[in-house]
Amino acid sequence: MSATITSPAAGAPAVPAPFQQPPRRVLVARYLRRNKSLGVGIAIVIFLTLFTIIGSVTIDTAKKAYPLAVKTKQPPSAQFPLGTDWYGRDLLAAMVRGLWQTAVIGFLAGAAATALGVVLGFISAYYGGAVDKTITGICQVLQPIPPFLIQVIIAGSIDKRSVTIYTMALIVFLLSWMGPTLVIRAQVLSMKERMFVNVAKLSGMTNLEIIFKELLPNLLPFIAASFVSAVFGAIFASFGLSVLGLGPMREPLIGNIIYYSLQQSAFFNGWWWWPLWPMLTLILIFSALTLINIGMDEIANPRVRRTE
Amino acid sequence: MGDALADAHPHLIEVSEVKLAYLARRVLFLLVVIWVASTITFFIPRISPKNPIRERFAELARTGGFSPQDMEKIVAAYNAKFGLDKPVVQQYFDYMGGILRGDLGVSLNKFPKTVWELIMEALPWTIVLIVTTTILSFIIGNIVGAVSAWPKSPSWVRTLSIPFILLQGVHPYLLGLLMIFFIAFRLKLLPLSGAYSVGIQPELSLSFLLDAARHQILPALSLILASVGGWALAMRGMGVTIQGEDYVNFAEHKGLKQNTIFSSYYVRNALLPQVTGLALAFGSIITAGVLVETLYGLPGLGSVLSAAINSNDFMVIYGIVLFIVVGVAVMMLVVDLVYPLLDPRIRYETK
Numbered sequence: 001m002s003a004t005i006t007s008p009a010a011g012a013p014a015v016p017a018p019f020q021q022p023p024r025r026v027l028v029a030r031y032l033r034r035n036k037s038l039g040v041g042i043a044i045v046i047f048l049t050l051f052t053i054i055g056s057v058t059i060d061t062a063k064k065a066y067p068l069a070v071k072t073k074q075p076p077s078a079q080f081p082l083g084t085d086w087y088g089r090d091l092l093a094a095m096v097r098g099l100w101q102t103a104v105i106g107f108l109a110g111a112a113a114t115a116l117g118v119v120l121g122f123i124s125a126y127y128g129g130a131v132d133k134t135i136t137g138i139c140q141v142l143q144p145i146p147p148f149l150i151q152v153i154i155a156g157s158i159d160k161r162s163v164t165i166y167t168m169a170l171i172v173f174l175l176s177w178m179g180p181t182l183v184i185r186a187q188v189l190s191m192k193e194r195m196f197v198n199v200a201k202l203s204g205m206t207n208l209e210i211i212f213k214e215l216l217p218n219l220l221p222f223i224a225a226s227f228v229s230a231v232f233g234a235i236f237a238s239f240g241l242s243v244l245g246l247g248p249m250r251e252p253l254i255g256n257i258i259y260y261s262l263q264q265s266a267f268f269n270g271w272w273w274w275p276l277w278p279m280l281t282l283i284l285i286f287s288a289l290t291l292i293n294i295g296m297d298e299i300a301n302p303r304v305r306r307t308e
Numbered sequence: 309m310g311d312a313l314a315d316a317h318p319h320l321i322e323v324s325e326v327k328l329a330y331l332a333r334r335v336l337f338l339l340v341v342i343w344v345a346s347t348i349t350f351f352i353p354r355i356s357p358k359n360p361i362r363e364r365f366a367e368l369a370r371t372g373g374f375s376p377q378d379m380e381k382i383v384a385a386y387n388a389k390f391g392l393d394k395p396v397v398q399q400y401f402d403y404m405g406g407i408l409r410g411d412l413g414v415s416l417n418k419f420p421k422t423v424w425e426l427i428m429e430a431l432p433w434t435i436v437l438i439v440t441t442t443i444l445s446f447i448i449g450n451i452v453g454a455v456s457a458w459p460k461s462p463s464w465v466r467t468l469s470i471p472f473i474l475l476q477g478v479h480p481y482l483l484g485l486l487m488i489f490f491i492a493f494r495l496k497l498l499p500l501s502g503a504y505s506v507g508i509q510p511e512l513s514l515s516f517l518l519d520a521a522r523h524q525i526l527p528a529l530s531l532i533l534a535s536v537g538g539w540a541l542a543m544r545g546m547g548v549t550i551q552g553e554d555y556v557n558f559a560e561h562k563g564l565k566q567n568t569i570f571s572s573y574y575v576r577n578a579l580l581p582q583v584t585g586l587a588l589a590f591g592s593i594i595t596a597g598v599l600v601e602t603l604y605g606l607p608g609l610g611s612v613l614s615a616a617i618n619s620n621d622f623m624v625i626y627g628i629v630l631f632i633v634v635g636v637a638v639m640m641l642v643v644d645l646v647y648p649l650l651d652p653r654i655r656y657e658t659k
Contacts, residue, residue: 140337
């Protein structure tokens, strides 16, 4: 039975190819030109990545990004392109390292939250019944609780000196998996009843095969969109925690640099360069992720495209 | 009168019963949220290896001149007073009982004051800031979004939403910092921080209110700029989906004026789901408000929270967090209950 059904699927209709399909990267470039927000967002992310990579290779960030490494309170000059701070950090080195650490927190927490969300969303939608009720119930009860406040409690309850960027990522992750779970669950629910899943079932595919071969590929745009917003949320939350003084105290995390510059009243003392670079970098990060998010939305919900 | 009405329209009774069931379910949900939140605020600190009271007194001992033996006695006395020497289950019930009575404990830092008193002193400032900025950004954002999705708007109007949409991703704290630097510090147009000028007594006079309002402009602006884009984006998305609907086409073919179609067919239908968005946004609005208050040194809940964090004043931290969670949950309940009144299409679910 299954053998007779699988055979016609193997022979895909041959494309007569009246014109040459342009290479893949040309198509991607064309698409990015049409979907401007995605293009600009990705460009900013690439720029920041290059800045971090080149910076880490050329500068000794393990030393210069920490206090007492260089002369204090120097304005930007040829020797210190971004200046130095009150504690004797080279701000260029601190920005390179801080950007890297911010990215680590964002990616770790974002990836963990999305992964858990995908797993729970699948389980919830696929098995239904009491399992589904429990998972959605927990998500709905936790959602009205502003995660930031619980993060404040967790971060405030552990020893401030032992906070590292990994504990930050963990704290942020603990309260950010509910959104992805509900999004993925809704998508799986709507997809589960569609024709191609029924065909796959009839053709004798196992549950796991259906999940990995049929459902996951179709969910990729939604998973990617969830991931981008989870990364955004993680960086947003860790920034909020670090400006309240709950960040890893020793590290030059971008939010921490701002926290310390305000503690020393950098603006009033005329050290304008100290808070300026972290501010600009964070604005770049937040706008880039927002743009990518909007661009992803256009892929996931084609109806939005009509505004263009 | 009521009975006559009910006899004539038997379905009305049904509706009111359904409403009651709906109300009961929503209130039950609210109670569950509050219970979960207070359980979390109870257990997290107790899982952590450090004893908040001891931590706080160790800090005092470093600055003050207590001998270690005295410290032990004081810590023991405080542990007994706060019940920390009792079994955890007992502590949990005492704590929950306290919350039910509205007793959130006392501040360790400003000792005679209770957490409740601190919250009540700070609350008016926070409410004024949050309510004004939420209403303003909701109105501005929805206008911008509706106008930019409306196909008949001039093209410059349609690009109006772009800067706002870009700004919505930027943390309000950063916008506040930029404005402090450029508007308050460089141009000296508005005050840098504080809720009112130094040397002015808080009172109900015009000059005080004007002075306080001047101090609220920048904090309010940073919250508004950061949230207008979100509303605009959602409204634009909603507007786009409505454009293709049959009833809009029908209204056009009926020859209704463009203005009528815009306000009563298009905006009205797109606006209603935005009210639900408002309920979901309370959490992030209050979080942003707390951080911006800290930045500008306004005497609201945010500054009390940040001062408590910096001085390890744990009861105040937990009290404020719990208070805000309950506030957000209650606001969501209110929106949930008001929404069906605004939107006749929504029926109370019955299950």
